[in-house]
Amino acid sequence: MSENQSNAQKEQKAIVLSEDSTALACYLDSAKYNQAYRAANTLAASTLVPKQYQNKPHDCFIALQLSRSMGVEPFMLMQNTYVVHGKPGFEAKFIIAMVNSKGPFKGPIQWKFEGEGAKRSCTAYAYLKESGEKCEATVSWGMVEKEGWSKKEGSKWMTMPDLMFQYRSATFLARLYCPEVLFGMQTVEELYDVGERKQVESVEVRQGVDALADKLKKKEKADQEKEAELTKEAIREADESLDKIMIRDAAEAETEAELTKEAIESLEKKILPEERYYCEICDETFAEPRGANKNLCPKLHKNIIDRLPDSD
Secondary structure, three states: OOOOHHHHHHHHHHHHHHOOOOOOOHHHOOOHHHHHHHHHHHHHOOOHHHHHHHHHHHHHHHHHHHHHHHHHHHOOOOOOOOEEOOOEEEEEEHHHHHHHHHOOEOOEEEEEEEOOOOOOOOEEEEEEEOOOEEEEEEEEEEHHHHOHHHHOOOOOOEEEEHHHHHHHHHHHHHHHOOOHHOOOOEEHHHHHHHHHHHHHHHHHHHHHHHHHHHHHHHHHHHHHHHHHHHHHHHHHHHHHHHHHHHHHHHHHHHHHHHHHHHHHHHHHHOOOHHOOOEOOOOOEEEEEEEEOOOOOOOOOOOEEEEEEEOOO
16 A cells, blocks of 8 residues: 555545544544543633533533533533532523424423412423424422422422423423433422432431331330349349348247257256355355265365255
C-alpha cells in the first residue's frame, strides 16, 4: 500500500468519525471525547451553573451528552435539573416546554379546571398532530390527598394548588403520550414523592422493628423480675425454714438444758444431801469424803470430818 493511499484512508476515517452523530460518538471518538471533557471542565469551574454541577466535571459531561440527545442548550438543561435522593430529575416547567416544542401535539398543552375545594380537579389536554385525537390526563384533589402531596413539609399544594395541578397533570400527559421526550426522567416533584414514600415506609419498618425489640425487652425484663421474685420467695422460704430449725433447735437445746438442770438438781437432792461432810478445822463441806471410813478431810488428809446430818 502506497503512502498516499494510507493517508487517504486516514483522512476518510477522520471524516467518518467527525460526521458520527450517534449517542455513543462522544465516547468512541477520542477527539470528540476530549473536546467534550474540556467543555465539561469549563462548565464545572463556572459559578453560573447550579451548585449541583459546580466542581463536578463528570456530572457536567453527562449533562452535555443529555442536552445533545434532547436537542436543548446545555445551560438550559442544567438550570432545570436537580438531584433528589441520588437521582436526577427535571423541573415540571422544563418538561412542559419540551413537550410543547418537541412533542407529538399540534399545539401547546392546555388545562381545564372543574369543581372547588375537595372536589377540585385539573385536566391537561392536547391534540395529536397527525390524527387530531384529543389526549388528556386528570389530577383530582382526592388523588392529592391520597398520595399525601399536600401533607409534605413546605408543600405548594396549600398555597398555589392550581399551579401544582397544572404541573402534575401535564407531567402525566407527557408520560402517557410522549415519554420519549422525557428520556425516562422524572420530575423533581415525583422524585420527592417517591423518596419520601420510601422514607415513610422505611420509618414504618424501623418503628415496627423498634416496637418488636421493645416488646422483647419488656418480656425479658418481666421474666427477670419474675425470676428475681421467685428467688426472693425461695430465699424467704429458706429463711423461714432456717428460723424454724433454729427455733426448734433452741427449744430442744433449752429443753435439754432444762432436763439436764432438773437431772442435776435431782441428783443433788438424792445424792449430795446424803454424801456431804463437814470439817470443823477447815470449816468446809465436802461432797466426796475419802478414806475407808469416809471421814478423811481432802485438805488435811485426816480423819476429822464429821458427817452432816441429813437435810431431810
